[in-house]
Amino acid sequence: MQERWVTAMTRAFADLHLRINPKNQQATQQLITKAARFSYRLISIPFSSKLSEAELAKLKTTCSEAGLDFVSRADFYPRSENDLTHFLRKFRRRFEVICITCDNKEVARQAAKDRRVDLLNFPSLDYHKRFFDRAEAELASCSLAALEVDVKPLLILEGPPRVRLLTTLRREVAIAREFKVPIVVSSGVSEERLMRLPRDLASLAFLFGLDEAQALDAVSTSPAAIVARNREKLSSRFVAPGISIIKEGKPS
């Protein structure tokens, strides 16, 4: 079989949520190798706020050696609005992707409003804490935040819990599409055996109401657009949206 399972077209597939402890070097290396074999182009491992620059640099090197583009990402679970704004002020410029897991409604609304938030994530198993309703979607559509769906629970749950999760996801995805909120499908896996090929990952999105093209966009163009937008913003040449320094003149 091919060393690298090429998935036909030239889409750049992304998995922005590989939940592995970067300190576990062996597991991280295995996951990176597998992601490269599965033809992913962009991968991301979330960091806690205690970021070590050396660790990040090492991960980037390992990924680039495997032919992958590593995206730095921070996940945060704020308890209040203030907590969230404090985190964003401190870490926005250090990470390429910021994901907020919304544990209460106050945080969910603030995160959807804030233009510095890239991804909105909700606890998969606690259905009372999934606040992605029409109001949330309207706020998110104005601020360019995307809804992130992790497929790991769909792989490990069975029976009524999976049925409930699918019902919730189908409702949320329908709302997101109505308000044109981008949807990002990530694996959310912590073990190598649960990793799936990009197109298999996209096929799981069929279960909650995305058609083939939308599902493929959710694992390729949507995450890639977020990363590209943020890389542009973080570059030293960025001035404002649509304005960047092309050439610097010499003082006469």
Place this chain on the structure above:
Amino acid sequence: MKRIKRRYLALQLECDVVPAEREFIDAVWAAVTKLYGEVGASLTGLALISFDLERKVAVLRVSLAALSMVRASLATINGIAGKETAVYVLGISGTLKALYARTQ
């Protein structure tokens, strides 16, 4: 009567211990039935065409209308006969000839 369109799927199994042919197809049926129920499973027209133990490659035939259902079900397989196994779709084709040409 309208001819039923079909698709052939080449599947790669990733496992330490290769399951028997019967165990594999039972796991596929179980995954489809779990997700879509017996009525849904009956619409898939699922059939095992070949199972290569050495290369760990299986070929399935499904009805085109149920392709998305089967793909999603295959992605949910975590284990076969109590052993950790993952199933990946290597390729899909309308003819076996094209499928074998692509996966050789």
